[in-house]
Amino acid sequence: MKYAFYPGCSLEVNAAAYDVSVRAVCQALGVELEELDDWNCCGATEYFSQDELTACAVIARNLAITKCDQLTAPCAACFLNLKKVDTLMSEHADMNGKINEALAAGGLSYKPGTVQIRHLLDVIYTDVGEERIRAAVKKPLNGLRVAPYYGCQVVRPFGGFDDPEYPTKMDELFTWIGAEVVDYPVKGHCCGGHMTQISEPEAYELIRRLLHSADEYQADVIACLCPMCQLNLDAYQSGVNGHFGTNYNLPIVYFTQLLGLAFGLAPKQLGFGKELVAAEPVIAAKVGV
Amino acid sequence: MVTAVATSTHSSFLNEVVRETPFGERVRSCIQCGTCGGSCPNGAEMQYTPRGIINLINAGQREKVLSANTMWQCVSCYFCTSRCPHNIPITDVMYTLKRMAIREGYGKDSDAPALAKAFTYYVDKYGRSFEMGLATRYHLLNRPIAAMKMGPMGLSMFKRGRMALTPSKIRNIGQLQAIINKARELGGAR
Numbered sequence: 320m321k322y323a324f325y326p327g328c329s330l331e332v333n334a335a336a337y338d339v340s341v342r343a344v345c346q347a348l349g350v351e352l353e354e355l356d357d358w359n360c361c362g363a364t365e366y367f368s369q370d371e372l373t374a375c376a377v378i379a380r381n382l383a384i385t386k387c388d389q390l391t392a393p394c395a396a397c398f399l400n401l402k403k404v405d406t407l408m409s410e411h412a413d414m415n416g417k418i419n420e421a422l423a424a425g426g427l428s429y430k431p432g433t434v435q436i437r438h439l440l441d442v443i444y445t446d447v448g449e450e451r452i453r454a455a456v457k458k459p460l461n462g463l464r465v466a467p468y469y470g471c472q473v474v475r476p477f478g479g480f481d482d483p484e485y486p487t488k489m490d491e492l493f494t495w496i497g498a499e500v501v502d503y504p505v506k507g508h509c510c511g512g513h514m515t516q517i518s519e520p521e522a523y524e525l526i527r528r529l530l531h532s533a534d535e536y537q538a539d540v541i542a543c544l545c546p547m548c549q550l551n552l553d554a555y556q557s558g559v560n561g562h563f564g565t566n567y568n569l570p571i572v573y574f575t576q577l578l579g580l581a582f583g584l585a586p587k588q589l590g591f592g593k594e595l596v597a598a599e600p601v602i603a604a605k606v607g608v
Numbered sequence: 609m610v611t612a613v614a615t616s617t618h619s620s621f622l623n624e625v626v627r628e629t630p631f632g633e634r635v636r637s638c639i640q641c642g643t644c645g646g647s648c649p650n651g652a653e654m655q656y657t658p659r660g661i662i663n664l665i666n667a668g669q670r671e672k673v674l675s676a677n678t679m680w681q682c683v684s685c686y687f688c689t690s691r692c693p694h695n696i697p698i699t700d701v702m703y704t705l706k707r708m709a710i711r712e713g714y715g716k717d718s719d720a721p722a723l724a725k726a727f728t729y730y731v732d733k734y735g736r737s738f739e740m741g742l743a744t745r746y747h748l749l750n751r752p753i754a755a756m757k758m759g760p761m762g763l764s765m766f767k768r769g770r771m772a773l774t775p776s777k778i779r780n781i782g783q784l785q786a787i788i789n790k791a792r793e794l795g796g797a798r
Contacts, residue, residue, distance in 0.1 A: 365727035372795030424790035425783040475686035509685035
């Protein structure tokens with residue numbers, strides 16, 4: 320199984336824990352990732368607020384330089400943007416024409432539908448599948464209560480592999496590795512996105528709702544699949560506590576970090592220790608690593 | 609409560625929004641069911657919910673729409689888009705309103721336009737986003753007090769190797785910039 324890999328800017332530094340754990344877990348599962356040579360930023364949500372056609376062309380350059388027929392992205396915003404532009408080019412002839420005219424200025428072209436864009440959760444859940452994942456488990460995460468957090472942009476509106484309202488694929492994945500899955504009502508709700516960068520009070524309220532619910536259902540950790548979600552819930556957790564007088568202490572980890580632990584990889588190989596709310600104490604207490 | 613729908617479906621403002629939004633013509637088919645507003649996680653912070661703003665667009669209320677805080681409170685969660693029974697690309701309509709508002713000098717009460725500008729500046733320059741650059745170019749310049757409060761958190765991130773001091777840059781930046789320049793020319797920066 321070979322995929323072009325689009326890590327996205329966050330994985331270079333801020334979400335380095337996601338990057339190392341994605342690569343380690345894919346290697347353990349025999350998923351070959353070939354990093355897209357000289358990929359550029361997807362523009363996140365910001366470029367669309369400035370200039371739509373340019374935002375699309377910037378994203379499309381990545382599709383145009385992809386040589387594999389499948390491209391996987393671990394970041395929710397990158398995944399959404401890549402898929403959004405591919406879909407738009409397929410369905411909107413005028414935009415397709417203009418985007419290709421812009422690409423041509425860089426000596427490139429892209430025919431929509433050529434590259435299949437997949438979120439990494441979909442690749443691991445669907446292509447690797449239950450049997451091989453169960454077979455890879457060396458250290459089941461028995462007793463660890465995991466709240467899977469999907470957020471928005473993987474499941475809405477382009478996801479296609481899971482329910483946009485009440486996703487379950489990550490839940491299933493965690494049962495395969497022996498964890499206790501926390502079924503809580505806000506797993507597909509919003510972390511506030513870029514609102515932490517613009518106006519903290521609004522962001523804090525959105526983050527508080529998630530922490531409150533996961534805490535109420537006695538989660539030990541929240542597992543996410545997006546660097547922005549991880550950043551908001553982890554780095555701004557103390558801000559939320561200060562703002563509301565709460566004392567949440569919920570570690571926020573990437574789903575690949577938990578898979579790696581279950582496959583017997585050492586926490587340091589998986590980027591543990593980079594989160595601001597330390598995950599290792601509860602992992603050590605519950606899983607014994 | 610805003611009422612006035614079918615009377616002005618030919619308003620020039622509505623036509624502008626439709627023109628700037630792929631599949632924007634679906635805005636004309638809004639039935640004001642309110643699913644979008646009820647689904648919005650940040651609706652309580654908005655002067656007009658997405659339903660209300662679409663009603664105002666259909667009524668040609670340009671000034672009210674562009675000076676509203678609605679689009680700046682949108683967090684791009686796509687609940688509205690995903691649930692709309694008429695498949696109106698509501699999140700994309702919000703992006704259109706952001707662009708129009710920025711172009712015409714609205715949105716002065718929000719830091720969102722400055723963030724968008726700083727973010728795209730780095731993408732255009734390096735081909736990658738640059739968080740440390742945003743911390744200085746955007747946070748310190750636009751919101752120094754909030755930035756100071758975030759100092760300790762930034763330091764914790766830095767200590768854990770989650771902040772880089774220098775940007776990463778793509779090799780074929782010239783190619784990306786040629787694409788960007790052409791797209792700007794074709795789109796008239798819209």
